[in-house]
Amino acid sequence: MFSILQPPAVPSLVQLCTGGRTPVRTGRETTQTAASDLQVISFHNTFQWFSQSRLCASLLRSKDELQRALFYTPAVREEVTVQNSCSWPANYESYSLGRLGLYRSALLRSPLEKVNIGGSSTTRGFKTKASMAREGYGSGFTSPSDIFRSIRKDDSSKKIDKTDKLKHFRSYIQDSSLSAEEQARLRIAFAEGYASGNGKAAPKLKLFTTIRDILGITLILAALFVFLGGPIRRVIIGSSNEVLPEEIEVSFQDVRGADEAKQELQEIVEFLRNPEKFSALGGKLPKGVLLVGPPGTGKTLLARAVAGEAGVPFFHAAGPEFDELLVGQGARRVRDLFQTAKARAPCVIFIDEIDSVGAKRTNSVLHPYANQTINQLLTEMDGFRQNEGVIVLGATNRRDDLDKALLRPGRFDVEVQVQTPDLEGRKDILEHYLAKVTLGKDISVDYLARGTTGFTGADIENMVNQAALRAAMDGKDAVTMQYFENARDKVLMGPERKSRIPDEEANLITAYHEGGHALVSFYTKNHSPLHKVTIIPRGPSLGHTAYIPEKEKYHETKAQLMATLDTLMGGRAAEELIFGPEKITSGASSDLLRATIIAKKMVKMWGMSESVGVRTFPEEQDSLVVVNDLANTTAELIDQEIKRILNESMERAKHILKTHQRELKLLAEALMKYETLDAKEVKVLLEQGEFKR
Known part of the structure; x- marks a missing residue:
């Protein structure tokens, strides 16, 4: 709370100094009392102050100006630390209003008796440059002008006690020649100059506070960047992706079952090792090699072998790493990757899952910046500036999704197909991985190779590893054939549960x-041979029937596809035949889904319907809006053909089961007793009517 009197209605000094403009007041309204009560205005009021220099100069000019100044109602800004910039007398002891952080002169303590002052006191001098002498003020002063004339005397060599200064000022304002109103006005004028003189300190203090806050925020962000900055650093800077040749322990000797692909890449390595050999004949180093094949066939393994064999810097990146949160981040990372590679040429850049970054360009309004990364990749691979000595290896299992501009010569000059291994390739892979484990005497590599038709290199490696782990868990000294067969079934059919479900029905x-599946496959020509049938749950299914082809399949005939449809319908047909139409179950859902997909492809893609003809009807699977450009009659004809193929397949399966209903009952009883039957046991049961274990 600040002590003042309500002023008469005359112009104040600040109004005079500012051309009649009145200071702006914000905050709560003042609380007015009688003139004798000095505690009038709440301390929480806030004023905007005007020019300090003009106010101080006016106060010191004459007694008349001082008298005018006494009519001004002063207040103190809450955020300003008070200093005596007007060179008012004395180093008076001050006290602190701790909550507001505001220092005020102890001269005003007596009028502020109602203020509850808490916290510690802070001693702060007036920092006056004039009149530090003990002489110069006391009861001898006859007017306020004498005070100001006295304090301008320059005598800095003498020190005056703070208490004596306070006594001198108090004795003057309590002089009997001054009225109570004049004494109060003198206090007001002193406080006005005292508070107004601190206008220059506030900007400095605010500047210091701003700098301090900025430094604090910077330190916090730096700490977060260092300690939690893995993901943040990758978003902003990107991760290091250079691999030194000596860090790679994989060579072409470790690549098995992909001889054609290995031959193509060995030529690339030879280009890198002896470029003069080819440049002498006018040959140029290929700019890109695209590895295409199903998952698990060894595309990444081939790239690692190139890194280990070439003896040049090797840079690797994954397609999903380029695009992240920030727009343009993918294009910038492509530029940085190729810029770094150019500086280390000759070198190799390997981009795994390149379909993520090299997909077909789109005009989608949902993601207008989607083409920036692919455009930058196209420019870097074969743009205006050539990349001599930089070879790009790309790997994908979705070639059809790649942009056509990426596949043209000059970007990917060589395309290598990495397919599933054939019989000889599987033997080679099995020998490579079996050499790393302790084998039993009953192991037959030829038998395992024939029983793993369709397995990729990753599947074979997983099978060998699973067999070795299970043998170690059982405490065996060697891995026998039984462990490999169980591991093969685990890869082929899924993990086996401990026992069948307790519900016998x-x-x-x-x-x-x-x-029903096993019986239909047994009596249907052109179907793959039966491998094993079980009612023990494997994976998500309650039972499983597995088949293994006798030889490699490079294509499928219409007869083979129809045989597959008949076998898929065998399960639902057996349920309906034995338990009736009302007792069929949802267990045939996956069978019906596979059958529908095959029938749809036969009609719409493979031209195997006489009614529809050899025309194909491709589907836009990646489009947000599917546009049907078929006539209603054509679409209806396609639906009728798909339905006809499925219905005829169901009827053929029912006919086989009705013809061999006794064998179906024997097979079901044997499964309830033994839970799992292999192909030999099923054959003996169906031909002889019984079998013994």
């Missing part, structure tokens, strides 16, 4: 369902 339905 559900097990009986499952036994007839799986028996």
Whole structure:
């Protein structure tokens, strides 16, 4: 709370100094009392102050100006630390209003008796440059002008006690020649100059506070960047992706079952090792090699072998790493990657899953910046500036999704197909991985190779590893053939549960369902041979029937596809035949889905319907809006053909099961008893009517 009197209605000094403009007041309204009560205005009021220099100069000019100044109602800004910039007398002891952080003169303590002052006191001098002498003020002063004339005397060599200065000023303002109103006005004028003189300190203090806050925020962000900055650093800077040749322990000797692909890449390595050999004949180093094939066939392994064999810097990146949160981040990372590679040429850049960054360009309004990364990649691979000595290896299992501009010669000059290994390739892979484990005497590599038709190199490696782990868990000294067969079934059919479900009725339905699959496949020509049938749950299914082709399949005939449809329908047909139409189950959902997909492809893609003809009807699977450009009659004809193929397949399966219903019952009973039957046991049961273990 600040002590003042309500002023008469005359112009104040600040109004005179500012051309009649009145200071702006914000905050709560003042609380006015009688003139004798000095505690009038709440301390929480806030004023905007005007020019300090003009105010101080006017106060010191004459007594008349001082008298005018006494009519001004002063207040103190809450955020300003008070200093005596007007060179008012004395180093008076001050006290602190701790909550507001504001220092005020102890001269005003007596009028502020109602203020509850808490916290510690702070001693702060007036920092006056004039009149530090003890002489110069006391009861001898006759007017305020004498005070100001006295304090301008320059005598800095003498020190005056703070208490004596306070006594001198108090004795003057309590002089009997001054009225109570004049004494109060003198206090007001002193406080006005005292508070107004600190206008210059506030900007400095604010500047210091701003700098301090900025430094604090910077330190906090730096700490977060250092300690939690893995993801942040990758978003802003990107991760290091250079691999030194000596860090790679993989060579072409470790690549098995992909001889054609290995031959192509060995030529690339030879280009890198002896470029003069080819440049002498006018040959140029290929700019890109695209590895295409199903998952697990060894595309990444081939790239690692190139890194280990070439003896040049090797840079690797994954397609999804380029695009992240920030727009333009992918294009910048492509530029940085190629810029770094150019400085280390000759070198190799390997981009795994390149379909993520090299997909077909789109005009989608949902992601207008989607083409920046692919455009930058196209420019870097074969743009205006040539990349001599930089070879790009790309790997994908979705070649059809790549942009056509990326596949043209000059960017990817060589395309290498990495397919699943054939019989000889599987033997080679098995020998490579079996050499790393302790084998039993009953191991037959030829038998395992024939029993793993369709397996990729990754599947074979997983099978060998699973067999070795299970043998070690059982405490065996060597891995026998039984462990490899169980591991093969685990890869082929999924993990096996410990036992069948306790519901015998559900097990009986499952036994007839799986028996229907096995029986139809046994009596249907052109179908792959049966491998094993079980009612023990494997993976998400309650039972499973597995088949293994006798030889490699490079294509499928219409007869083979129809045989597959008949076998898929065998499970639902057996349920309906044994338990009736009302007792069929949802267990055939996956069978019906596969059958529908095959029938749809036969009609729409493979031209195997006489009614529809050899025309194909491709589907836009990646489009947000599917546009049907078919006539209603054509679409109806396609639906009728798909339905006809599925219905005829179901009827053929029912006919086989009705003809061999006794064998179906024997097969279901054997499954309920033994839970799992292999192909030999099923053959003996169906031909002889019984078998013994």
